[in-house]
Amino acid sequence: MVLEITQDTFNSAVKENVEILGLTEEEAVEEAVKQFESQGVDLSKIIKESMSKAEFNEISESVRKLEELQNSKKASDALNETLTTLRLECEKGLQHKVEAGKIGAYNILLNICENNTDKSVEANTLRTLTALMTKQPDLLDDRGVAFIINSLKDKQLDYEIVRLLFRWTKECCVMHEKNRQLIYDAHILDILKEYLKEHVPTELIREALSVCRALVLDDDVRVEFGRAHEHARVIASETLCSLMDLLSKFRGEELLNFDILLTLTSLMVRTEFCKKVEDANGLELIKSVMHTYSHNEKIVRQCFKLLKSLAGNDECKVHIVQHGFVPVIIQSLTPTTYCATTVTAGLSCVAALTLRSPENSKALFDHGITQVIINIMKQHADQKEVQKTGSWAIRNMVSRSKYQCKTFLDLGAEEVLQKALKSFKNIEYDIKAALRDLGCKVKLKEEWTGKGGALTTGLTNLNVDD
Template identity: 25%
Template structure:
């Protein structure tokens, strides 16, 4: 048995070397199998099937430069006599085992290709030249060339290997470069600026790239571009796509946008635009109000949602629902509105502006047109709004219970739709014996039985069914026959689960 040699650490900084040596001292490497070209004491010949115990405690992810990676491959060839392909694979295997993050590294086979041959790197290098050669603006000739280069980057970063290429572009200064070009393009060609923003939306794909975007002044630059181009739907659509991408998983970026009053800009655009061409606007709302940063103990998005509702964004989103299934933004607007509706007051305001009526119409129409996606999304939003006691009455008075049973019958082969329908009935029946009785009259008991029998392996649907049954019978002795019906038709496991119906109603 042996350990990783000290010569390996020369590819890292001094601080990384010290920490790396401490970590790697916990790893013992077995003697490699016999190989006709590689000595048995080859330092990089390691196993990839080490167990967690053998590997020791989790290691901090480290990065390596492109030059250092290429040097490791070169050493494998020159010092150990490996073939080019073998040298490359060995370097990848060894570095990955040692906890080195290889995302953004161009993995070229020596002698067959090089970093300069990569089309992504070529496009970035040419854009860097054009950016350096220009002072404050670009010539028409440069703009035409840049258009082609951005289209190439969009193709490379948006295809099957998009995430890999986006990481390579980020590693090679792509985010900083595109920000610099966007700054110079603010008053230039809108067509090229649109492509520039589309490229940026693809490049900011992880926490590291969004941090680079933030520290480079990206949020302020982007908001200024949106303000300047607030009459251009294409610029707005591309710009808000960048907002959504850059704010995903990064609480600090969300805060930066809120400090720049992006909520007021969103309201202005929602109030003015009626052509439903800015789909990414709704994505931006959803992302800004989603607590998805694992590094933050307490997210501020709840306060952001209340701020959105206070200035009128919830009301504007409700207006998007009134167009019904004919609106291409119906699904996006429903998801965004669900993110905004975070408390009882906001849920009530949605109903006061006709949101409940609009949703019930959409649910009914989705069944007639066979649109499962609309049915599922609208039911999910209605479940959120039904959390308000006053909204429960509005849903029942508008025939909501019967419409839910009808749509569940039309989509009886889709577990996701049935699950959302039962979620609504669960909420409507909570602390309301009258609503529970109406649900039983409408056929919710049969719905639960049929769904549980038809989808025995759909765990979430089984769970939703049991929750609904529990709330239906908890305060209604006359509904107790529901548990009898279920017990006669369901399996032993399902029957044991439904015994919870005798317990207190499920609280949400």
């Protein structure tokens, strides 16, 4: 469990370092950081730079004005001007967001949202709330969740307001497990499903997808066990068909295609979902996307990641190759060899497809994947992730297809792997496993050995016939 402290606790420690140890403020901050980090405290949300009160004057004045104007129905211009000022101040950095939060900006902004019917004011307030709570989601409370859900249930809601509500909701979920559970338990999925339909503007579909992905994050270090898997399971069960339909209907929408692929990948938490995607003509759709957007590295990379996830199902793994993906994968890897992140995803996909599958390995081998793998590893010799996934791909290719070893070795696989072994000690196991399966001489490290003593159990005089 990660330890956390409040900003006030950190500030008190700094003050003590100044008063008791006689340190300068800069030295006192540095010392406090060392003290807390040595105790395993997470300081990611703590402001470590000192800022004078004068630097927060604009925030204090904006919040004060908003408090005066919050119930006014005839001060739209003044409200919009002050909201813009506060939003711009919050966007300057975390220090400014924290200061605004400390002096009550969240409740005042929520009051304005609840009481004001002017659409421009409501939109501006939601933008300001999002700026205030990005990287500071702790401010959300039950009242805020109720406002989000009740607002989104309004069928007459302006599209721009819906878009801003989704954006605010997403930021509330990032790095905050409690908020995710509160929002999920408020049945937001029922609302999201209404926006994952063909007649909805693509911008709103994209925002709804971003909320779906935020609900399945597992990024809150303060929580030992989250509900990301459970959220993903239910969201996948209820939206996969809609997502596949959208992927089919919006083939010309580049940004939307990427978001759908990203969301599908995040939902592949069970093997039956992989089969569900395949049954919905998913493999053909993914192949079509890879052909259509072969120039777009982000989309190609996400297709690799989705294929890797689908290969977690043994049937899908076989069918991917049978659907003619081998030449598509090789063609997608070849022109993108300059981008390390893309080829890492591609090599990881190859490793997943060939894991315990000599048939898939043969298909890739027959199309010349060996040369592609070695070329990529040579070109990205300084990239640890490329060397690791390349080692996985080589190992899985040859582990049950030893006839491929000679081809890999003739292309210089041993030299490439030995060079990587010298450069990256922390992936030694992966590289040595590839060398071993290639038949190369390698010194394997024995992870554990017994001490030679007799094994004992809580049972004595155990007879195997008993």
